[in-house]
Amino acid sequence: MTTFSLVAIPIFVFLFAVRHQRQLLQWLSQKLKGKHCSKDVANPSDVKRMAPYPAQPIKGRERYRVMMDIRKLDAQNWLTLDKNYMDEHRVRTQLLHEKREEVLRCLPESIEPCQEALEEVSDFLCERFPNMFEMSIQDGRKIVTNRMTGDKFTISGRDSKGITEALEAAVRLTMEDLSILMMNEEGEFYLAASASLFPTGWTVNQRIGWTISQLHGPVPLWHQQVGNSVSKFLARLTPTSPMERSNYFVEVKGPNESLTEILYRPNSLCEKELSSPLPSDILIRRERQTFRRLPRTGAIVFGVKTYLTPLDELPMAELDNLAKEMRSWPDYVGEYKGRDVWGAKVLEYYRQRVGEEKTGNEDKDGSIDV
Ligand code: HEM
Numbered sequence: 001m002t003t004f005s006l007v008a009i010p011i012f013v014f015l016f017a018v019r020h021q022r023q024l025l026q027w028l029s030q031k032l033k034g035k036h037c038s039k040d041v042a043n044p045s046d047v048k049r050m051a052p053y054p055a056q057p058i059k060g061r062e063r064y065r066v067m068m069d070i071r072k073l074d075a076q077n078w079l080t081l082d083k084n085y086m087d088e089h090r091v092r093t094q095l096l097h098e099k100r101e102e103v104l105r106c107l108p109e110s111i112e113p114c115q116e117a118l119e120e121v122s123d124f125l126c127e128r129f130p131n132m133f134e135m136s137i138q139d140g141r142k143i144v145t146n147r148m149t150g151d152k153f154t155i156s157g158r159d160s161k162g163i164t165e166a167l168e169a170a171v172r173l174t175m176e177d178l179s180i181l182m183m184n185e186e187g188e189f190y191l192a193a194s195a196s197l198f199p200t201g202w203t204v205n206q207r208i209g210w211t212i213s214q215l216h217g218p219v220p221l222w223h224q225q226v227g228n229s230v231s232k233f234l235a236r237l238t239p240t241s242p243m244e245r246s247n248y249f250v251e252v253k254g255p256n257e258s259l260t261e262i263l264y265r266p267n268s269l270c271e272k273e274l275s276s277p278l279p280s281d282i283l284i285r286r287e288r289q290t291f292r293r294l295p296r297t298g299a300i301v302f303g304v305k306t307y308l309t310p311l312d313e314l315p316m317a318e319l320d321n322l323a324k325e326m327r328s329w330p331d332y333v334g335e336y337k338g339r340d341v342w343g344a345k346v347l348e349y350y351r352q353r354v355g356e357e358k359t360g361n362e363d364k365d366g367s368i369d370v
Pocket residue numbers: 066067068069070179181191200201202212215216218219222226230233245247248249302337
């Protein structure tokens with residue numbers, strides 16, 4: 001190699017990196033976050049290859065406390081797509097058809113915020129996943145086309161067909177459930193509209209119009225430990241400071257339950273009669289919750305993405321943390337979370353995995369000695 005190329009190549013690489021800094025950083029962050037956020041997926045059917053947005057791991061806290069645990073929203077992943085899109089889209093369509101009253105309600109005052117939410121959702125999806133969603137103008141109407149399913153929705157310039165139309169279109173596009181929170185005269189946020197297709201022990205028609213405080217009535221220690229902070233947090237949220245948080249539940253699925261029955265849980269996540277479930281029937285059900293203040297109407301869009309991981313697919317470190325956390329729950333918290341149904345089985349499985357790891361390590365040590 002000549003002296004010229006030894007000097008010229010690094011300079012060229014440096015100049016290239018400076019010139020394309022933004023694209024390189026974008027590429028790097030996409031690589032680090034996995035394939036779920038690819039603008040470069042060429043075909044709508046490529047969604048089947050997209051890995052889910054990484055769920056927050058179970059932390060392993062040794063002392064139980066209800067936590068706000070909010071962090072800045074990863075804005076470019078406000079809404080996500082992954083390989084489960086088509087299956088879950090079928091479930092969503094079925095529920096909107098068969099359980100419409102239970103999963104979708106909008107109070108009259110939420111019509112404008114629901115319309116704004118639909119605009120935000122469609123703009124975001126078309127910008128973020130241009131190969132999956134497309135915006136067009138037809139006869140003066142703004143239309144979004146979902147290229148994976150063939151669905152088309154009018155975003156603006158339409159004659160409204162009903163009060164739930166905009167929010168329904170929004171949740172037919174997303175994998176997230178979406179709710180609209182508005183402030184009442186007492187300054188409290190309440191559930192003004194909701195499309196919650198994958199609920200955990202409640203339904204929209206039971207709780208529409210409830211304040212955030214009422215919604216959390218059954219949650220032990222919620223009012224004592226986070227009630228005030230949640231109200232302050234929601235009141236201070238601005239369009240430029242969106243936030244997110246994560247939550248997990250443990251669910252027990254019955255034998256031969258369909259995906260619809262697993263995801264749509266209006267009553268309970270763990271039926272008492274299923275007290276001896278297999279590890280593969282115990283699911284860690286995580287929710288990624290996002291909070292965004294809408295700039296025009298000032299309402300809040302609350303998004304919930306549900307992820308399921310069977311217990312026997314949980315990495316050892318997280319299983320360890322789950323065992324730690326469930327032991328830290330006072331009895332009344334354990335009862336709320338269904339520990340009576342699945343707790344003994346989880347610990348039995350945990351001890352078995354610990355045993356297997358130990359044996360594996362001893363074998364490895366042994367082979368080195370030999
Ligand atoms: C920062 C805000 C929030 C915090 C800290 C929070 C916290 C929690 C916690 C700790 C639970 C119990 C989950 C468990 O560990 O088993 C829960 C349940 C629940 N949350 Fe929230 N939440 C927030 C926002 C919201 C919002 C905006 C809604 C509106 C729909 C909501 C609706 C619910 C419902 C319906 C339940 C189930 C209650 C039941 O068991 O009946 N949450 N929440």
